[in-house]
Amino acid sequence: DLNDPNRSSRRVAYYYDHDVGNYHFFLGHPMKPHRIRMTHNLVSNYGLCDEVEEDAPEAGGEGSRALNDVASGMDAEMKDAVQWEKRIAHGPRGKHMQVFRPRRANKTDMTRFHTDEYIDLLEAVTPETAEAMTGGGIRCLTGEDCPAFEGVFEFCTISAGGSLGAAEKLNSGSADIAVNWAGGLHHAKKSEASGFCYVNDIVLGILELLRIHPRVLYIDVDVHHGDGVEEAFYTTDRVMTASFHRFGEFFPGTGDVRDTGIKRGKGYAVNVPLRDGITDATYHTIFKPVIKEIIDRFQPGAIVLQMGADSLSGDKLGGFNMTLNGHAECASFVRSFNIPVLMVGGGGYTIKNVAKAWTKETAIMCGVDLPEDLPYNRYMEYFGPRYKLEVLPTNVDDHNPPEYVEALRKAIFENLKQIPH
Numbered sequence: 018d019l020n021d022p023n024r025s026s027r028r029v030a031y032y033y034d035h036d037v038g039n040y041h042f043f044l045g046h047p048m049k050p051h052r053i054r055m056t057h058n059l060v061s062n063y064g065l066c067d068e069v070e071e072d073a074p075e076a077g078g079e080g081s082r083a084l085n086d087v088a089s090g091m092d093a094e095m096k097d098a099v100q101w102e103k104r105i106a107h108g109p110r111g112k113h114m115q116v117f118r119p120r121r122a123n124k125t126d127m128t129r130f131h132t133d134e135y136i137d138l139l140e141a142v143t144p145e146t147a148e149a150m151t152g153g154g155i156r157c158l159t160g161e162d163c164p165a166f167e168g169v170f171e172f173c174t175i176s177a178g179g180s181l182g183a184a185e186k187l188n189s190g191s192a193d194i195a196v197n198w199a200g201g202l203h204h205a206k207k208s209e210a211s212g213f214c215y216v217n218d219i220v221l222g223i224l225e226l227l228r229i230h231p232r233v234l235y236i237d238v239d240v241h242h243g244d245g246v247e248e249a250f251y252t253t254d255r256v257m258t259a260s261f262h263r264f265g266e267f268f269p270g271t272g273d274v275r276d277t278g279i280k281r282g283k284g285y286a287v288n289v290p291l292r293d294g295i296t297d298a299t300y301h302t303i304f305k306p307v308i309k310e311i312i313d314r315f316q317p318g319a320i321v322l323q324m325g326a327d328s329l330s331g332d333k334l335g336g337f338n339m340t341l342n343g344h345a346e347c348a349s350f351v352r353s354f355n356i357p358v359l360m361v362g363g364g365g366y367t368i369k370n371v372a373k374a375w376t377k378e379t380a381i382m383c384g385v386d387l388p389e390d391l392p393y394n395r396y397m398e399y400f401g402p403r404y405k406l407e408v409l410p411t412n413v414d415d416h417n418p419p420e421y422v423e424a425l426r427k428a429i430f431e432n433l434k435q436i437p438h
């Protein structure tokens with residue numbers, strides 16, 4: 018179909034640090050950075066990027082410049098254009114995107130949002146000193162949700178560095194879509210870790226995009242409310258936040274449909290509180306019209322898309338009943354508006370499904386349709402017995418009757434009337 022907006026190609030920049038899978042929250046903790054390594058291995062083995070071995074050397078070879086995100090000067094820019102042309106000519110398999118190892122975020126980057134005191138503490142804390150060091154207005158780092166695990170600060174430099182690098186790449190105009198699966202940590206507050214999140218890479222990424230773009234849209238499909246991002250921009254009309262989440266006796270407890278922002282930001286926070294068991298069909302009767310209306314009215318220059326995979330069926334913590342196709346449909350719908358997108362990860366606790374979702378969504382952004390049979394990959398045993406690129410629905414009840422979802426949609430459209438066209 019020549020008129021299909023998903024048909025045309027986009028320049029995709031993918032950010033991955035080979036060390037990210039080596040960080041561990043404590044034993045038994047549901048958050049597993051290893052899922053990002055699994056995703057990358059599946060992405061590689063599907064042929065979406067050139068390095069199949071995840072520990073491929075970064076020096077030498079054609080891809081070496083791309084792996085070091087240090088483009089500077091005219092020469093680099095020219096080479097960049099040539100690289101893209103090669104990639105586009107190369108299709109249909111092979112190099113569908115540029116792979117970058119992101120720079121690490123430093124304390125100056127992090128304190129664009131967080132307080133100096135909090136970041137100093139985060140850098141200094143160790144599993145042994147956590148109890149003694151926390152307190153004095155800086156909460157969490159001792160509880161079970163946000164433990165001071167070995168290397169917690171380094172982990173944050175990777176996660177935040179990826180989203181910052183990705184945002185800088187979009188700002189430079191040399192990519193249309195940038196991906197950082199190590200990001201999406203939407204609960205972190207100015208001076209507080211919360212819900213497995215320590216540094217809010219999303220807020221940092223949005224602040225970077227705001228240097229260039231008058232308006233930035235944030236969309237959050239994680240099953241949890243994107244409270245940290247919402248709070249950071251609750252009083253501004255330059256960032257619109259839209260979170261779809263499970264609501265009612267569920268973490269973090271915020272995100273009522275009536276919470277829409279304050280001061281200049283009134284009307285610029287959108288909350289879609291859903292009940293458990295939601296299916297693809299129900300989800301998209303609200304996701305698509307709400308996102309379309311927001312984009313039509315707000316006219317964002319860039320979109321940050323948080324693709325938390327805990328909204329998939331069978332997630333250990335989630336409770337929704339979305340399939341892989343339904344989840345991925347969020348990504349293709351957002352892509353179809355042809356606005357620069359920074360796509361990040363987030364939650365996702367049944368890790369084989371996280372790897373499938375984020376692989377499929379990477380491919381969608383590249384405009385590539387992947388075969389259902391999984392290619393052989395390092396983590397093959399996780400994907401048995403079917404070895405398919407699928408997440409199937411279960412027979413749980415959908416506690417979102419059509420009348421409920423329709424009333425929500427109406428209330429949200431009513432709120433959106435405050436936004437000038």
Ligand code: TV7
Pocket residue numbers: 044045046047160161162201202203204211212213214239241242268325327334363364365
């Ligand atoms: C973005 N749910 C993050 C989502 C953050 C959810 C919570 C757990 C949990 C933590 C564990 C653990 C767990 C089986 C699940 C009120 C509490 C209840 C800690 C046990 N098992 C994202 C955060 C949420 C930690 N927190 O949006 C270590 O579940 O509900 C709560 C708070 C107090 C603390 N306890 C849970 O997806 C990335 N935590 C096992 C070991």
Ligand code: CA
Pocket residue numbers: 237238239240241242243260261262
């Ligand atoms: Ca959400």
Ligand code: ZN
Pocket residue numbers: 239240241325327363364365
């Ligand atoms: Zn979540």
